[in-house]
Amino acid sequence: MRNKMLKYLAFVLLFGVIGYNSVTFKSLSAVNAVRSNDAFDAPSYARKFWETSLTPAVLKSVSLNTLIHDLKSKPDSAFSQYSHALGIGNIRYFLLKGEGSVVAIEDNRVILKSSNQDVDSQIRLETEFVYGNAVRDAVGTIHLTEFTSTADLNQVSQELNKIIRSEIVPPFLKLVKAGDKVQFAGALELNRKYFTLDKIEIIPVSITIQGN
Amino acid sequence: MLLIAMCMIFLFNACSKKEEKQKVAVIISTLNNPWFVILAQSAAADAESFGYEARIFDSQNNTALESDHFENVIASGYGAILFNPTDADGSISNVAKAKAAGIPVFCMDREVNDVNAPTSQILSDSYSGCVTLGKVFVQELNKKGKYAELLGLVGDNNTWSRSTGFHSVVDNYPDLKMVSQQPADFDRNKAMEVMETILQAHPDIDGVFCGNDAMAMGAYQALLASGSADKIKVFGFDGADEVVTLIHEGKIVATGMQFPKVMAKTAAEFADQYFKGKRDFPKKIPVAVELVNSVTVSNYLNNN
Numbered sequence: 001m002r003n004k005m006l007k008y009l010a011f012v013l014l015f016g017v018i019g020y021n022s023v024t025f026k027s028l029s030a031v032n033a034v035r036s037n038d039a040f041d042a043p044s045y046a047r048k049f050w051e052t053s054l055t056p057a058v059l060k061s062v063s064l065n066t067l068i069h070d071l072k073s074k075p076d077s078a079f080s081q082y083s084h085a086l087g088i089g090n091i092r093y094f095l096l097k098g099e100g101s102v103v104a105i106e107d108n109r110v111i112l113k114s115s116n117q118d119v120d121s122q123i124r125l126e127t128e129f130v131y132g133n134a135v136r137d138a139v140g141t142i143h144l145t146e147f148t149s150t151a152d153l154n155q156v157s158q159e160l161n162k163i164i165r166s167e168i169v170p171p172f173l174k175l176v177k178a179g180d181k182v183q184f185a186g187a188l189e190l191n192r193k194y195f196t197l198d199k200i201e202i203i204p205v206s207i208t209i210q211g212n
Numbered sequence: 213m214l215l216i217a218m219c220m221i222f223l224f225n226a227c228s229k230k231e232e233k234q235k236v237a238v239i240i241s242t243l244n245n246p247w248f249v250i251l252a253q254s255a256a257a258d259a260e261s262f263g264y265e266a267r268i269f270d271s272q273n274n275t276a277l278e279s280d281h282f283e284n285v286i287a288s289g290y291g292a293i294l295f296n297p298t299d300a301d302g303s304i305s306n307v308a309k310a311k312a313a314g315i316p317v318f319c320m321d322r323e324v325n326d327v328n329a330p331t332s333q334i335l336s337d338s339y340s341g342c343v344t345l346g347k348v349f350v351q352e353l354n355k356k357g358k359y360a361e362l363l364g365l366v367g368d369n370n371t372w373s374r375s376t377g378f379h380s381v382v383d384n385y386p387d388l389k390m391v392s393q394q395p396a397d398f399d400r401n402k403a404m405e406v407m408e409t410i411l412q413a414h415p416d417i418d419g420v421f422c423g424n425d426a427m428a429m430g431a432y433q434a435l436l437a438s439g440s441a442d443k444i445k446v447f448g449f450d451g452a453d454e455v456v457t458l459i460h461e462g463k464i465v466a467t468g469m470q471f472p473k474v475m476a477k478t479a480a481e482f483a484d485q486y487f488k489g490k491r492d493f494p495k496k497i498p499v500a501v502e503l504v505n506s507v508t509v510s511n512y513l514n515n516n
Binding site for chain 1 (some may be wrong): 323327335337339340343344346347350351373376377380381471474478494495496497498499500501502508511
C-alpha cells in the first residue's frame with residue numbers, strides 16, 4: 001500500500017514537472033508590448049524612401065515626351081528600359097517628369113496639355129484617387145526580400161500615398177488655375193499587354209506652378 | 213554465368229530507376245470552385261510538361277483531409293508539392309512536415325503565415341487588386357451611398373487582403389456607409405443566401421463588394437430574384453468567365469482578373485528548378501491583378 005502511494009506520488013511529481021515546463025504563461029499586455037516594439041514603422045520607412053530614394057530618382061527620370069515617343073515606336077524596349085514592378089505580370093510602373101499647361105481643373109484631377117506639340121495625349125494629374133503601388137514600385141529600388149510580411153509592403157504604398165494626398169496635392173490645388181504652366185514628376189501605371197496613351201494618368205510626387 | 217546474370221539484373225534495375233519519373237503532388241483547397249479547378253489542372257499539366265508525374269489531391273476545404281494528403285504524399289515518395297492551403301495558420305504544420313521530410317512546398321494563390329516553412333509562395337496581389345476595385349467602387353457610387361460586403365473564408369489571408377485593400381480606399385469617403393459585412397466562404401450558394409438576408413434588412417443598398425466571383429454570382433442571382441439587379445452595383449474578384457461576360461453585358465460592374473495559370477506555371481517551374489539543384493527561391497512573389505470593367509473588358513473576354 002505504501003509502495004503504491006509512493007509510486008503514485010512519483011508519477012504525479014513527474015507529470016507535474018513535465019507539465020510545468022511544457023506551458024508558458026504570459027500576460028497579454030506583455031505580448032502586445034513586444035509585438036508593438038517589433039512592428040514595422042511604415043511612416044518612417046516611407047519618409048526615408050521619399051527623401052533618399054524617390055527624390056534623387058525623380059531627377060534622373062525619363063521625360064514624359066521621350067517615354068510617349070518610345071512607347072509608340074518601340075514599346076517592348078520602353079517597358080524594359082523605363083518600367084519597374086515588384087511582382088510578376090503585365091502591370092508595370094514608370095517614374096517620369098514633364099510639363100504642360102492646365103486646360104481643366106476637375107473634381108478628381110487636373111488636366112494638362114503637353115508643351116510638346118507632337119504629344120496629343122491628355123495628361124491627367126490625379127488629385128483625388130491617389131492610391132496603389134505606382135510610387136512605391138516606379139523607383140525600382142525596393143526589393144521583396146526586405147519584407148517578410150506582405151502587409152508591411154502594402155503599408156509602404158499607403159504611407160507614400162498619404163504624403164502625396166496631404167503634402168503635394170493640397171498646396172497645388174489652392175493655387176492652380178486654368179492656363180497655368182506646370183512642371184511635374186510622378187508615377188504612371190501601364191499594362192504592357194493592353195496600354196493606351198490617349199489619357200496618361202499620373203500620380204504626382206512633385207508639382208510646380210511656373211511663376212509661383 | 214551467375215556473375216553475368218547478376219550484372220544483367222543490376223543493369224536492368226539501374227535502367228528502371230532512371231526511367232522512374234519524379235512525382236509532383238498538387239494539393240488543392242477545393243475542387244468545388246471552378247477557379248481552383250483551373251489552378252489544379254494547370255499545375256498538374258505544367259508539372260507533366262516538365263516530364264514529371266503529377267497527381268491532384270482535393271482537400272475539400274478541410275484542413276484535416278489536407279493533413280491526410282500530406283501524410284500520403286510524404287509516405288509515397290513525392291518529390292515536390294504544389295500547394296493551395298485551406299487555412300493560413302492551420303496548414304502551417306502540414307507544410308512543416310513536408311519540409312522536415314525534405315520535400316519542397318510551393319504555395320499557389322494562398323499563403324501560410326510562416327515565411328520559412330514553404331520554399332516559395334506565389335500569390336496574387338489581392339490587396340493591390342482590391343485597392344483598384346475600391347477606386348472604381350467609389351467612383352461608380354459617386355462617393356456616397358450604402359453598401360454591403362461579402363467576405364470569403366475567414367481563415368484565408370486572401371479574404372483579409374482583399375477586404376483591407378478595398379477599405380483602404382473606400383473608408384476615406386464618410387458618405388459611403390457599409391451597412392452589412394458577412395462571410396459567405398467564397399461559395400456561390402452561400403453568397404446567394406447571405407445576400408437574400410442582407411436585402412431583407414437593407415433593400416436600399418447601392419452596391420455590394422464580394423471577395424470573389426463565385427460570391428458575386430451568388431449575390432447577383434439574389435438581386436435578380438429580388439428585382440433589384442438594375443439598382444445595386446455588384447463587384448467581384450477573380451476574373452471568372454461568367455463574371456467577365458456579365459461585365460461585358462453591363463450587369464456586373466467590375467472584377468479583378470487573377471492569373472491562376474501564371475501562378476501554376478511559376479510553381480511548376482520552381483519545382484523543376486528545385487529538382488535540378490536550385491535552392492534560392494524568393495519567399496514570396498506577388499502576381500499582378502488586372503482590373504476588368506466596362507473600359508477594359510474587351511481585353512479579357514475568353515481569357516480563361
